[in-house]
Amino acid sequence: MQAERILIVEDEPVVALDLRQTLEEMGHQVEGIHSSVPSVLAAIEREQPSMVLMDIHLGGARDGVDAAQEIYQRWGLPVIYLTAFADDRTIERAAATKPFGYLLKPFQNKELAAVIQVAHTRHQTECALAASEARLAIAVEAAELGIWEWESQLDKLQGDERFNRMLGGALCHFHTHLHAFLARVHPDDRATVEQGLNQPGFFSCAFRALRDNGEQATLEMHGQLRPLPGGHREVIGAIRDITERVQMEEQLRQASVVFSTTAEGIMILDEQYRIRSVNPALSRLTEYRESELLGQLPDSLLLGSEARPPSYAAIAASSEGYWSGEVCARRRHGELFPSLQHICAVRDASGKVLQYVHTLADISAMREAERQLAHLAYHDALTGLGNRYLLNDTLESEIARAQRNERIFAVIFLDLDGFKSINDTVGHHVGDRVIQEIARRLTLQIRRQDTAVRLGGDEFVVVCPDLHHAEESLVIAQKLLKAMDEPVQIDTLRYNISVSIGVALYPEDGNNLNALLSAADSAMYEAKRQGKGRYCGYLPTIAARIRERLEIEQGLHAALAENQFELHYQPVVDLKRRCLIGFEALVRWRHPERGMIAPDQFIGIAEESGFIEPLGRWILNTAIAQAAAWQQAGAKGLLMAVNVSARQFNDEQLVDGIVTMLARHGLAARQLEIEVTESTVQEFHRSKRIVDTLRERGIAVALDDFGTGYSSLSLLKHLPINRVKIDRSFVIALPGTARDAGLISAIMQMANSLDLEVTAEGIETPEQAAFLNAVGCPAVQGYLFSRPAPASHFTTEWLCHYRESDSFQVNPAA
Ligand SMILES: Nc1nc2c(ncn2[C@@H]2O[C@@H]3COP(=O)(O)O[C@H]4[C@@H](O)[C@H](n5cnc6c(=O)[nH]c(N)nc65)O[C@@H]4COP(=O)(O)O[C@H]3[C@H]2O)c(=O)[nH]1
Known part of the structure; x- marks a missing residue:
């Protein structure tokens, strides 16, 4: 038998002493004898006994039942009543204090020993249960589990506050019937839940359910079915709200798909700027294998020497924490290509930079498309020469440049003689090929710095910058004229083509775009008037001077x-x-x-x-x-x-x-x-x-x-x-x-x-x-x-x- 440390509460001193003696003879230790409620409460605090033997009738305002009540509530100590009272009222009050024993005086020592023994065992069991419950409560709390149970006979489904909250209800225990609960479960998941509730043993399933506010929650339910007498069942289980986790998993899955399938190259760098992870697109774009990139510094491998992004440290230190811009990137074999890059510093909750995400998109196709568009916008589709827009731009910039450098330049206007008759007699397709051949000859004659454009139809203009003197323009005109001497061969036929050329000079013949073009145009008409197949300057005096100079030179x-x-x-x-x-x-x-x-x-x-x-x-x-x-x-x-x-x-x-x-x-x-x-x-x-x-x-x-x-x-x-x-x-x-x-x-x-x-x-x-x-x-x-x-x-x-x-x-x- 376990020896107890017992406190005796008895207002009859003789009874108390007798009891003490009996207890000590049984091997227990008596910590004290008290006859009033305040005195016993103080003694428990002080002596910390393992058990109290309590008389009900005590002197003072409060009796033994009051004392037992408080002792149980404050310390959970086992209290055994020893009393002469056995009326219903007293027993009812005493029972309310959950006593560990109730002995009517006079009692046998054997009865006392048995009651003490039972009280001890019960107290041990209760303590172990309380500890176990406390542990369970902590686990349930930490795992954010709701607890529920369903009993088949009454069809009663009951859950705790958290269970209730998961379904969006107010803070009260959830009572409902199974069919009402199942009605909230997503139709596609209902069968799974029902099957879990009916299968013997442990089950676990996740399902979607509707909250009170109409939102959809994802819940994870665990439970165990216990058969009850009469073919009934009881299922007790736990439930957890995994809505956020599922959403995050979904986002992670999406991010992972994006990471591995996007056309944009992505690399993740550590705080030492070394590559820790790359996606397949980065390998594809840079032509490096993943293994060749991991652990490397991107600077040395992936960037050209010009147009580089700011350093990672500078980006992390900037107020935005990210940077994006166009950068010249490098492939494995040194080929450079334009890329749009985005660099972002990733920080932890304390603001410390953990990683950098560096993305890289190849925009060479876009730039090429832009270049082609610009080319189309500024070039003639038939001949590949410039068009009117290019002419305007060229003239404007040449005027500005010639003004700055005090240079002269020439605008040479060419118009094919009799081209219309070729078009009319043998058709446009031949006409087009003649125009292409003329353009080819023009291109062969002009200098690198000259610009040749087709204005449309059979009209061409050549802009010749940086002339040393006006005479050079006529030398060029003469060269162009000569280049057209040879008949144009289209299939089996040869066409004699001549051109009339008008030459205007900046600044003598005009100091703006329109004036220069119209001067060159007039000069070209003058060449036509004089009999075609020749060139004319705009101002006769200048033309004469130019011609004279040419004659002198020759x-x-x-x-x-x-x-x-x-x-x-x-x-x-x-x-x-x-x-x-x-x-x-x-x-x-x-x-x-x-x-x-x-x-x-x-x-x-x-x-x-x-x-x-x-x-x-x-x-x-x-x-x-x-x-x-x-x-x-x-x-x-x-x-x-x-x-x-x-x-x-x-x-x-x-x-x-x-x-x-x-x-x-x-x-x-x-x-x-x-x-x-x-x-x-x-x-x-x-x-x-x-x-x-x-x-x-x-x-x-x-x-x-x-x-x-x-x-x-x-x-x-x-x-x-x-x-x-x-x-x-x-x-x-x-x-x-x-x-x-x-x-x-x-x-x-x-x-x-x-x-x-x-x-x-x-x-x-x-x-x-x-x-x-x-x-x-x-x-x-x-x-x-x-x-x-x-x-x-x-x-x-x-x-x-x-x-x-x-x-x-x-x-x-x-
Ligand atoms: N490389 C090269 N360059 C040549 C040669 N011959 C002439 N020149 C160049 O041509 C310039 C004009 O020569 P000019 O008409 O004979 O003209 C001559 C002369 O006829 C003229 N002159 C002489 N006395 C007078 C005068 O009293 N009044 C005026 N108005 N002119 C005068 O002044 C000019 C003086 O000559 P420069 O100052 O040297 O200036 C010369 C010289 O720079 C040559 O053989 N080789």
Whole structure:
């Protein structure tokens, strides 16, 4: 028998002591004897007995039943009544306190021992049950389970509060009949639920049910059927609301389908920016296998060197936490492609970045489609040339560019002659092929920077930017005309096609789009009017100028071969001594039809076309030969100044060529002076090397047109030249204002201090000569003394006279 620690509540001391003795003899321990309710309650708190033996009749306001009630409620201790009362009222009150025993006095010790034994066992059972219930309650609570039971005999379905809540009811226990409950179950799931409720043993199923508010819930039901006597059944079970879980599972399933089937590449990166997961599309797009991507940094593998997204860290630190934009991506073998990328930082509840989701869509097809659309919008479908829109855009941008760079450009309008008759006689399909062939020929003729468009029908326009001079436009027009000479072969037939071409120039013929087009159009009509198959410029004067230039360029070779060039010589005079000191050689072209052509009209063209090289050699040779002839005729020591242009000057052969000529004709190097202009010697280092070589060979170098350029002074600093020739524009004004005079004086002073020779050009009046003499200018040339004239003009007598005389005052050629 288990020894109890017992508290005795008895107001009869003798009875109490007797009881104590009995209990102790039974082996129990008596913790105390109390005779009032407050005293026993205090003792329980203090002594913590395992059992109380309670008399009902106690002194005081409250009796033993009251005390037992409180003891059971507060501590759950087993209370055994020992009483002499057995009336119904007392027993009823005592029973309400769920006593562990009720012994009527007087009782046998054996009865007492049995009651104590039973009370002990019951108390143990109750304690174990309470603990088990507590554990179950915690499990039910943690699993958020609702509890329900159904009993078949009464058809009573009953659930707890949570069960009720799952179906959307108020906070009360759920009582209903099975059919009412099943009515809420989704028809498709009803059979499953019914089968569970009827099958013996444990069952579990999920089903959809309607809540009170009309929403659909998904519930998971577990239960166990217990057979009851009489063929009845009872099912007890638990139920859980899995609506959210099912929805999340559904979302996850969807996300997983999206992840694995979307065309967009997706990679998940860890916080160290290493790839942790990729979808099949990413492998497809980048041509990397999944295994090659996992663990890598996307930067090095998947991105081009340009147009990169911000760093992952920067995106995570940004207020949005994500970034999207167009980025150049790279495939496995290095191919770059445009991609739309989206990068998003994924954070935990505390805001810490856990992962990055980086998506990548290949938009090359889209860009290609855009490009094709743009091409279609700006190109002619039949020929592949540009269309009117492209022409407008091109003209607008070329006008802006030409304005900025002060350049000229041409708009060339072409219209096929008699095309309509081809269309009418052999049909449009042939016409179309003719147009295509014309377009092909156009494309072959134009330069890379030119734009050819078809305006529609048989009209074409070519825009030629960056022309150096207007003449180039006619060269192009002529080329285009020539390209159409060859008949167009379509199947077995050949068609002779000619075009009429109109040329307009920016800015001369128009400074806006419409003006230029209409000028080119008018010029084309003029070409038609003049007989078709030809080109016309818009402004007759410009056209004439252009044509003249072309004629000059084309006539230069014949001119040299046919001895049409000649040199004229202008005397250079010592102003103080009034005697001849030399000549400047000036070239002329005696044209068989146009008469005498001044050098200004052909030297520039010869320079641009490269013809200056043979012409320049001829000039140098002729001038040196002439100087040598005069020397031999008796006019000793005359200086021969010869102009040399830029291309000539930069020719590596120049110096050696001159030296050879001097030797051939027997002229001393000191008698030759090479005249260069500022523009000729722009490349300081190269020019200095050439000037140095000339000087080493004893040949003098003069800087012509001094003072007209921007860098005259810096040229003097860098180049070891001998002489400056003051430009005519300074002399014209003399003696003029104090400012004009001051300028010449300053040049003289500067020349003196740099030990430079000076020649002033273009002296036409005695006043100019007097002024220059007064400021100490040593040498002059100009109409006052002599116009340039052929060598024959300067006879031996003339030379000898003026070489020595001090009377060079008249203008012999005037
Ligand atoms: N109004 C006026 N003009 C005067 C007077 N005195 C001389 N002139 C003109 O001024 C020009 C002087 O030549 P430049 O400054 O070297 O300027 C030359 C030179 O730059 C170039 N040039 C002439 N001959 C040659 C040549 O053989 N080779 C090269 N490369 N250029 C040449 O052509 C330019 C023009 O030559 P030209 O027409 O011969 O014109 C010559 C000459 O006829 C005057 O008192 N009044």
